[in-house]
Amino acid sequence: MITIKKIAEIVGVSPTTVSNVIHERKNKVSAENYEKVKKALRENNYVSNMGGRILGRHGSKIIGVILNYSRRSEINIISDPFFNQIIGYLEEQIRMNGYFMMLYTSGSVSESLKLTSAWDIEGLVILGALPEDAEKFIQQTQKPIAFIDTYVDEKKINKDYINIGLKDFEGGYDVTNYLIELGHQKIGFCADGNHLSGVDEQRFAGYKQALTEANIKFHNHDFFGLDYHVKQRHDYLVNLVRTRLKDYSGLVFTSDYLAVDAMNIFQDNGIRIPEELSITGFDHNIFSEQCRPKLTTIGQDVRQKAKLTIKYLMREIHQKASGKTNILLDVELVIQNSTVPV
Amino acid sequence: MITIKKIAEIVGVSPTTVSNVIHERKNKVSAENYEKVKKALRENNYVSNMGGRILGRHGSKIIGVILNYSRRSEINIISDPFFNQIIGYLEEQIRMNGYFMMLYTSGSVSESLKLTSAWDIEGLVILGALPEDAEKFIQQTQKPIAFIDTYVDEKKINKDYINIGLKDFEGGYDVTNYLIELGHQKIGFCADGNHLSGVDEQRFAGYKQALTEANIKFHNHDFFGLDYHVKQRHDYLVNLVRTRLKDYSGLVFTSDYLAVDAMNIFQDNGIRIPEELSITGFDHNIFSEQCRPKLTTIGQDVRQKAKLTIKYLMREIHQKASGKTNILLDVELVIQNSTVPV
DNA sequence: CTGTTAGCGCCTTCAC
DNA sequence: GTGAAGGCGCTAACAG
Numbered sequence A, B: 001m002i003t004i005k006k007i008a009e010i011v012g013v014s015p016t017t018v019s020n021v022i023h024e025r026k027n028k029v030s031a032e033n034y035e036k037v038k039k040a041l042r043e044n045n046y047v048s049n050m051g052g053r054i055l056g057r058h059g060s061k062i063i064g065v066i067l068n069y070s071r072r073s074e075i076n077i078i079s080d081p082f083f084n085q086i087i088g089y090l091e092e093q094i095r096m097n098g099y100f101m102m103l104y105t106s107g108s109v110s111e112s113l114k115l116t117s118a119w120d121i122e123g124l125v126i127l128g129a130l131p132e133d134a135e136k137f138i139q140q141t142q143k144p145i146a147f148i149d150t151y152v153d154e155k156k157i158n159k160d161y162i163n164i165g166l167k168d169f170e171g172g173y174d175v176t177n178y179l180i181e182l183g184h185q186k187i188g189f190c191a192d193g194n195h196l197s198g199v200d201e202q203r204f205a206g207y208k209q210a211l212t213e214a215n216i217k218f219h220n221h222d223f224f225g226l227d228y229h230v231k232q233r234h235d236y237l238v239n240l241v242r243t244r245l246k247d248y249s250g251l252v253f254t255s256d257y258l259a260v261d262a263m264n265i266f267q268d269n270g271i272r273i274p275e276e277l278s279i280t281g282f283d284h285n286i287f288s289e290q291c292r293p294k295l296t297t298i299g300q301d302v303r304q305k306a307k308l309t310i311k312y313l314m315r316e317i318h319q320k321a322s323g324k325t326n327i328l329l330d331v332e333l334v335i336q337n338s339t340v341p342v
Numbered sequence C: 001c002t003g004t005t006a007g008c009g010c011c012t013t014c015a016c
Numbered sequence D: 001g002t003g004a005a006g007g008c009g010c011t012a013a014c015a016g
Helices: A004-011 A015-022 A031-043 A050-055 A073-079 A081-096 A109-118 A131-140 A168-181 A198-213 A230-242 A256-268 A302-317 B004-011 B015-022 B031-043 B050-055 B073-079 B081-096 B109-118 B131-140 B168-181 B198-213 B230-242 B256-268 B302-317
Strands: A062-068 A100-106 A123-127 A145-148 A162-166 A187-192 A223-226 A250-253 A278-280 A297-299 A325-329 A332-334 B062-068 B100-106 B123-127 B145-148 B162-166 B187-192 B223-226 B250-253 B278-280 B297-299 B325-329 B332-334
Touching: A004 A015, A004 A031, A015 A031, A050 B050, A062 A081, A062 A109, A081 A100, A081 A123, A081 A302, A081 B081, A081 B100, A100 A109, A100 B081, A100 B100, A109 A123, A109 A131, A123 A131, A123 A302, A131 A145, A145 A302, A162 A168, A162 A302, A168 A187, A168 A198, A168 A250, A168 A278, A168 A297, A168 A332, A187 A198, A187 A256, A223 A230, A230 A256, A250 A256, A256 A278, A302 A325, B004 B015, B004 B031, B015 B031, B062 B081, B062 B109, B081 B100, B081 B123, B081 B302, B100 B109, B109 B123, B109 B131, B123 B131, B123 B302, B131 B145, B145 B302, B162 B168, B162 B302, B168 B187, B168 B198, B168 B250, B168 B278, B168 B297, B168 B332, B187 B198, B187 B256, B223 B230, B230 B256, B250 B256, B256 B278, B302 B325
Parallel strands: A062 A100, A062 A123, A123 A145, A145 A162, A162 A325, A187 A223, A187 A250, A250 A278, B062 B100, B062 B123, B123 B145, B145 B162, B162 B325, B187 B223, B187 B250, B250 B278
Antiparallel strands: A297 A332, B297 B332
16 A cells, blocks of 8 residues: 555655645645646555544544434334435435445444444434434434434433434325325324334324314224234234224325235235225335335435435534534325225 | 553553453453453443554454446335345344444445555455456455455456355246246246346346257347336336237246336236236345235345355455355245246 | 553644 | 654564
C-alpha cells in the first residue's frame, strides 16, 4: 500500500505538502508542486489508510446500520422486502455521501454501542428499534442517531435524535375508512403478534379512530394477533375460516406480507376474495403486486425514507443543525382489486 | 473512550501487561495482575480501538461484502429475496466469527479494491460478479476472496479463490426432465435478458441436455429472453399470450421471481395454470410459496451457502488452507402445483 | 514476569 | 510555501 510518506519521497517533497495537496489546500502549495504531487498520487493509485484517520480522530467515515431483530425475526430479516429495499437504498445514499456502511445485526444496545466506539463510527441508523431500546441508544452515546420507523417518547428524552417514519396513524385510518366507504361494517384488524410495535400500534389506533367516527363499535375479538411462526399462523387462519371468519366482510392487515399470506390460506380454503371478503395490506411492496387479486394497500416511498434519513444524519454529523427531528412521511392509499363494495 | 494506557494507569501496571491480559497471554502475567487488569477492563467497559489495530497491521476484522449490480439491477437489489436472505445470513456468520461486515455496492472492480486497501479488509465476499470481473478481482488483490454463484474460468486463473455455487446445470436438467416425464414435449426456456449470466447459462445447458436425451429438438425460438424492465417484460408476455404461447405446454424459468411474475400475467390474460400451461421456477424462495398455484421449483439452501462461504473464507484468512475451492451445492426438485401431466 | 520503546499512517501545529 | 515534530491506540521486540 502506498502512503503519503512514499509519495513524498517519490516527488521529493515533505509529507506535509502531500497532505496539503490531498486536502486541496492550494494556497499552501506552489502550483508546480501541486501538479507534481497530484500526478504522483494518481499514478500510484493512492488510497488513504482509514486506520490512520480513525487514530487521528479525523473521522472514520463509517455509518453503522443496525438491525434490531429481537422480535418478529422470522418475518423481518428473511422475508420482508422492506428491509431489502431500505438497506439497498441506505447503502446507496451513504456511498453517495462518501461514507461507508457497516451492517450489524444485534439484539443488544450495548453490543451495538461497543461497535460504535471501537470503530469511531460517525453516525448510526437504527432499524426496527423498540421505544425502550431507542431511549437507551440516545442516552448512552453522543453520536448522531437516526431511527427509522421508531416511535420515541419525546418527553423522556432531552437529547437530539432523528426519526424518519411514516404517517402510520393516517395509513390505518385511510385504509379502514376506505372499507367503510365501501359499505363494510364488520372489519377486523390483523397484526403480527399480540404485543404491538409502535408502528402497528399507530396503524391500529388509526383503524379504531375510523371505526369510531363511523359509529362502529370495536370489540376486543376484532383484533387478531397472528403468530410469526408460519405453521402456527396458518393453522390459526384455517381454523378461523371454519369458525368466525364469516362474521367479517373486511380485514385490515398491518403488512402486505401478512395480508398475502392470509389471503392465500383463505383462498385455499374456499373463500372467494374479494367477493366474500375484502382484504387490505400495508406497504405497497412487491407482495401486493405479485398476488391475485392485487392488494389494496397503503403505499410508502422507501427510497425517500432512506434519502431523508441520511440527509438529516449528515446534517448532524457536519454540525449544521441540531434539535429533535421527527419526520413522518405521507402515505398513499393504493386501490387495487382485493376490496369491493358490500 | 478508555484506552489501554488509561487502564494501565488505573491498575498501576504497564500497557504491555494490559495488552497481555487482553490477549489472554496468561504465562506472561502474574495471576494477581491478571485479575486486577481483568477487573479494570470490565469495570471501564474497555473496547479496543480498531484504528490502532489497522494501523499496526494486526487485522481490521472487516469482511467486505460487495454487491455487483451492474446488470439486472432492477430485479436484484430491490426485489430479489435471495439477496435479502444471503445478506442476512452472511452478516450472521461474519458476526459469529468475530468479524464485521462492510457492505458495498459497486459496478467497478477498482472502486471495490480501493475500499479493500483503505480499510485493510481481511477478506471479500462477492455476489453476482460476472466472470470477467471475477478474474480482475482475483488478479488484482492478494486478499482472500469468496465468490457466490460465479463461474470462474479455472484455466485462466493461477491464484487461489473460493466459489460457492449451486449445481445449476443439474437444476436445469432436473426440472426440465420432470416436465418431460410428465409428457411435455414443447418446453420453452425463459431467462432474464438475452446475454445469460454464468448461472443461467448452466441452467440453460441443463435444460438443453434434458431435451437432447429425450430426443426433443431445441430451436432458437424456444428461448425467451425477458426484459428486466417490468413494463417492457409485461408487454412482451401479453403479446406472447396472443401469439405463440399456445405452441408450448411447459415453460422453464430461471428464477421464481420471473416465473411468478409471468404466471400472474398469463392468468390475467385467461391462461389457466397448470391446466393449459405448466410452469417451473428456480430458487424455492418466498415467491414460489406465496402464489397460486404454488410453483414447482428447484430448491437451494441459502443459509448453508452463506455458512460455507464464510467458513472457507475464514480458513483462508487464517492461512489454514489454500488452493482453489469450488463447491457446488446440491439442488432439490420441489414439486408443487404449477405442473401437471399433459 | 514487567516495563520501555519504536513504529504503523495521517493530520495539525509551529518554525523557518 | 515548506518541512519537522508530535500524537492518536495498539502491539511486538527487546531489555531488565
